[in-house]
Amino acid sequence: MDDDRMTNEENYAFDVAGYLVLKGVLKPAEVDALNTVLDDAKETSGMLAWPEGRREPFRDLLVHPLLVWYLNQVCGVGFRLEHLPRLLTNADSADTPFGEPLTGGDEPRDQSRAYFHQNQVRQCQFVRAIWALEDVGPDDGGLFVVPCTHKENVETPEDLRNGIDDMGLVKQVVLEKGDLLILSDTVLRGFRPWTGQGKMRLLDYGFAARGVIHSTGTGEMVDSDPYPEWKRELSEEGRAATYVPGYAHATPPPTILGDGTSNRVADHRDLYHPGIYKLDPGNIDLKEFYFWDLNGYLVIRNIMSRDDIELANEAIDRFSDRIVVGDELSRGSKSLAGTGRPLLGALMELPKPYCEPFRRMVGHPAITHRLTWMGGSGFRCGGPTAFLSVKGSTGHALHDSNEPLNPSRSYVFKNGRSYCEAVTIAWQLRDVDEDDGGFACVPGSHKAQYPIPPGVRSCDDHMDLVAHPTFKAGDVLFFMDGALTHGALAWQSDVGRRGILIKYSARNFNRSGGDMCHPENRWGPEIEGMTDEQLSIMRGPDRDNRRGNVPRLDIVDGEVRVNYDRAGGLYSTATPDGPVAKDR
Secondary structure, X not given: OOOOOOOHHHHHHHHHHOEEEEXXXXXXXXXXXXXXXXXXXXXXXXXXXXXXXXXXXXHHHHOOHHHHHHHHHHXXXXXXXXXXXXXXXXXXXXXXXXXXXXXXXXXXXOOOOOEEEEOOEEEEOEEEEEEXXXXXXXXXXXXXXXXXXXXXXXXXXXXXXXXXXXXXXXXXXXXXXXXXXXXXXXXXXXXXXXXXXXXXXXXXXXXXXXXXXXXXXXXXXXXXXXXXXXXXXXXXXXXHOOOOOOOHHHOOOOOEEEOOOOEEEOOOOOOOXXXXXXXXXXXXXXXXXXXXXHHOEEEEXXXXXXXXXXXXXXXXXXXXXXXXXXXXXXXXXXXXXXXXXXXXXXHHHOOOOOXXXXXXXXXXXXXXXXXXXXXXXXXXXXXXXXEOOOOOEOOEEEEOOOXXXXXXXXXXXXXOEEEEOEEEEEEEOOOEOOOOOEEEEOOOHHHOOOOOOHHHHHOOOOOOOOEOOOEOOOOEEEEEEOOEOEEEEOOOOOOOOOEEEEEEEOOOOOOOOOHHHOHHHXXXXXXXOOOHXXXXXXXXXXXXXXXXXXXXXXXXXXXXXXXXXXXXXXXXXXXXXXXXXXXX
């Protein structure tokens, strides 16, 4: 609290995952006081109205200085209590695998609970502050969440919501006595059966932003009728359209149904929110789309045939003399450091039959089908490259992200479509186990709006946000190259890594340079005698890594100047690094 704002690490974690665990906020004596009162009361709600001498510790938590400090930044100044506190106990943990169906999620969107972030201003409309009064271990059961779901754009699959298939997404919330969990209310959550040695004791408070209409209070006036006499003369739909919020009879509000020519008030109070979205289950697998949108990557199992796996591995063995050891890419990380990573390129140019499995990869039906819904038709790729790390080979510091936005490598979900401008495919020729190393990423970071914390980038302090998927030979990994924060862990296995990477770009942007970047190739005689300033805007589309790799125009002392500074890492070889007109 010495600083005015949450740290970047805290902002990043909450923005990506939808929750934040604050360690040791309550002192042991404070936890003991709360537990003593709860033991005596033997009740799980109503504590703010308990008799004097019992209610004070619970009222103190309403305005705990650290909680207020965080809620001012997460909910916005003027936040208020929306749900009375309640004690979550073992009884909330049902006997079924997931307990009751999961609650939360942000599709369809509920504005009264939703997470908003725009231009460095964030407001989470509804937040749960959950205090841990007993330890919750990694396998104790109780509260669990599906991280990143506060931003989900795809409806939660019923199998996930009902506990039939956890899709590998469910995460146990691990807490110690005195910890505070700040949880966006749209994060999917539920309870598993409690198996811990002690009690499950979580004290849950619900807070809302200042203008949210969500539920009623408990005062006597809640059940009164505020309508003046004249309003009783209105039609039923007229009264429904002019209700006063905050009263029981209008919470939830009445539902008016109409077709443009007539109205009626429904006999239910369910939300009705028409739209034009229509799921096409024959073309897109809902679970795949959900996993892709939520995490920024997708693993499809057992795509490659056994014959192609064997032939591809044989090709690498036969042409191992062409392997080139690449750069060390840990960028100062202690955990990722190692020797340069071995690479083998030009795989489609190998003599037959060794080129054939790599050529089949590029247009494989299972790949093109998914690329079409991931980014639209017209995608293209460069040649495959074999990543052949051996034990001790360098990892790759995590890089790229949705922040700051780079349209040529961005991800946007709009009207039921995935617009991913850059997708990388990684074919697995050998198994990758949890301890081996290789591909790593931050699930959900393709929607991040805060910079990557240095500790996450280096993996030296991964904040429990970095994921390392495992694979079997024949599996295929799709990931958002540029939008998703990704990299690789140092290779630890005695058996070398064998993965084939193919980078795909959507039809909208050029990421590869090429001859048509040059003005003379694009325009011919049209550019004769032009100045460098003029030539800079006559170039064809070229790779722009963020903002600093293509020539661009600045205004200096009122005059137009070409800026050739390269502020990024990778750039096209077609990009000049200085004036070209004088050399022509």
